[in-house]
Amino acid sequence: MDLRHPLLRAAAFPAVVLAAYLLVRARYGEVAHWPPFNVITHVVGGLAVAHLAGVALAPVAGALRGRTRTLVQLVGIFALTATVAVSWEFFECLVARLYGVRGPSAGGDTLRDIAAGMSGALAYLATRPWIARWRAGGRAHAVPAVQRRG
Numbered sequence: 714m715d716l717r718h719p720l721l722r723a724a725a726f727p728a729v730v731l732a733a734y735l736l737v738r739a740r741y742g743e744v745a746h747w748p749p750f751n752v753i754t755h756v757v758g759g760l761a762v763a764h765l766a767g768v769a770l771a772p773v774a775g776a777l778r779g780r781t782r783t784l785v786q787l788v789g790i791f792a793l794t795a796t797v798a799v800s801w802e803f804f805e806c807l808v809a810r811l812y813g814v815r816g817p818s819a820g821g822d823t824l825r826d827i828a829a830g831m832s833g834a835l836a837y838l839a840t841r842p843w844i845a846r847w848r849a850g851g852r853a854h855a856v857p858a859v860q861r862r863g
Contacts, residue, residue: 719768719771720765720768720769722768722770723764723766723767723768724763726760726761726764726765727758727761727762727765729761729861730757730758730761731758732755732821734754734758736743737750742823751822751826752825752826752827753828754831755798755826755827755829755835756829756830756833757834757835758798758801758830758833759794759798759829759830759831759836759837760833760834760835760836760837761833762793762794762797762830763790763791763833763834763837763838764790764791764837766790766793766794766834767786767790767837770785770786770789770790770793772794773785773789774786774789781819782819787838790834790837790838791831791834791838794804794826794830794831794833794834794837795830795831797833798826798827798830798831799827799831801826802826802827805823805826806823806848808833816827824863855862
């Protein structure tokens with residue numbers, strides 16, 4: 714598989730988060746249901762999905778200009794991430810009900826998990842301007858340079 718395509722590279726991030734979660738769950742079992750670990754996993758998953766959504770929306774946003782472009786990016790990334798979070802939790806509850814799973818995976822923490830995923834999207838959107846400046850070679854903070862008069 715050729716990972717030079719931006720969408721495939723972006724899709725690798727959520728896949729790595731899921732694989733890491735499954736490895737922890739297989740190796741340590743109940744640690745995967747420990748609330749702090751569960752919340753962190755959902756926040757990082759939200760970051761990963763938001764990044765994927767941003768890359769997926771880039772061609773659409775590229776055709777737009779000004780405030781419309783920024784608004785489409787912000788709303789689109791958040792909406793796609795929230796949709797994935799809700800869909801994931803719905804699927805998790807459905808599987809838990811079908812297979813008789815009890816405990817956190819049975820839907821007792823669904824709203825917290827959705828909120829954690831959305832928090833990851835908000836964190837991504839909040840840090841996006843700084844990351845863009847850093848990638849462009851600029852400084853990560855927005856302190857203006859002071860010019861000396863000679």
